[in-house]
Amino acid sequence: MPNIALEAIGIGVAFESASGRVDAIRQIDFALRRGEVLAIVGPSGCGKSTLFNVIAGLLKPTRGSVSVGGVQVDQATGHVGYMLQKDLLLPWRTVLENVTLGLDVRGVPRAQSSEIAMKLIRAYGLSGFEHAKPRTLSGGMRQRAAIMRTLAFDPEVILLDEPFSALDFQTRLLLQSDVRQIIIEQSKSAILVTHDIGEAVAMADRVLVLSQRPSVVVSIHEIHLPRVTRNAVEIRKDPVYNDHFTEVWADLHLGANA
Incomplete structure (x- = not known):
């Protein structure tokens, strides 16, 4: 249907x-x-x-x-994409690198994956934090990054x-x-x-x-x-x-x- x-x-x-x-x-x-x-x-x-x-x-x-x-x-x-109870952001990766994680695993070229991630970051309130590590973010910001990571691979x-x-x-x-x-x-x-x-x-x-x-x-x-x-x-x-x-x-x- x-x-x-x-x-x-x-x-x-x-x-x-x-x-x-x-x-x-x-x-x-x-x-x-x-x-x-x-x-x-x-x-x-x-x-x-x-x-x-x-x-x-x-x-x-x-x-x-x-x-x-x-x-x-x-x-x-x-x-199917997942957003879980814990954001599960990788602490050694920046916000940008966390958002592109699924795309990286799928072998998407870095320039393309970064462009997709940056559009989401700018659109949904994390502009300026793309190079920040998860430990510097609030809980709400971490979950925003998690939903962006989920959305990135469409x-x-x-x-x-x-x-x-x-x-x-x-x-x-x-x-x-x-x-x-x-x-x-x-x-x-x-x-x-x-x-x-x-x-x-x-x-x-x-x-x-x-x-x-x-x-x-x-x-x-x-x-x-x-x-x-x-x-x-x-x-x-x-x-x-x-x-x-x-x-x-x-x-x-x-x-x-x-």
């Missing part, structure tokens, strides 16, 4: 343990639309990280499949695995707005895995709620908030934000007790 960036069909995951077979995911189906941010929330231990690893192609599901642009994930090398889908959880609350709010805006401006599709309902509602176009383990999809909420001009601080004053928060919380509670 032309409007679908990523599709998960009948995903099930089971692990073998000393005490026998353990089901982590019973069945999960969803589609990520092109150009949208889809947030995934669920009770602690419900299998969000397991699902993330399946989507990323790091773990083969017991059942089902994931495709990106119609291509199976295990065949779609380079189609993946079709970006996976955000609780990318702001290690930051202070003020920086988290600022980056929620910034990263969402960057994703929209770069015409990317993204999946955000988070335990924070407020973050999910503030950043996402839809929120998918999972049940406790073995997880299934409890519900998917369409978020009816401004598509482009969505400030993570101001949006929390909107009654619609509070309505969505309450609805997602209710389904999360339902899923936790399923």
Whole structure:
């Protein structure tokens, strides 16, 4: 389907343990639309990280499949980019060199990779810091560099695995707005895995709620908030934000007790 960036069909995951077979995911189906941010929330231990690893192609599901642009994930090398809880910037490389890291690994000529990186650095608030080492940057600046590194090799889908959880609350709010805006401006599709309902509602176009383990999809909420001009601080004053928060919380509670 032309409007679908990523599709998960009948995903099930089971692990073998000393005490026998353990089901982590019973069945999960969803589609990520092109150009949208889809947030995934669920009770602690419900299998969000397991699902993330399946989507990323790091773990083969017991059942089902994931495709990106119609291509199976295990065949779609380079189609998915990652932004993780830790920025994982290499301390001996400058901001510019960290942003070009993925391009360097792919053998892109240095002049070309530097040009791509500098466009991102100028566009998203790190101009003047391109030759700085990560230790001199704030947490928010480091995460900006991390998202630029992800964007530099132009993946079709970006996976955000609780990318702001290690930051202070003020920086988290600022980056929620910034990263969402960057994703929209770069015409990317993204999946955000988070335990924070407020973050999910503030950043996402839809929120998918999972049940406790073995997880299934409890519900998917369409978020009816401004598509482009969505400030993570101001949006929390909107009654619609509070309505969505309450609805997602209710389904999360339902899923936790399923």
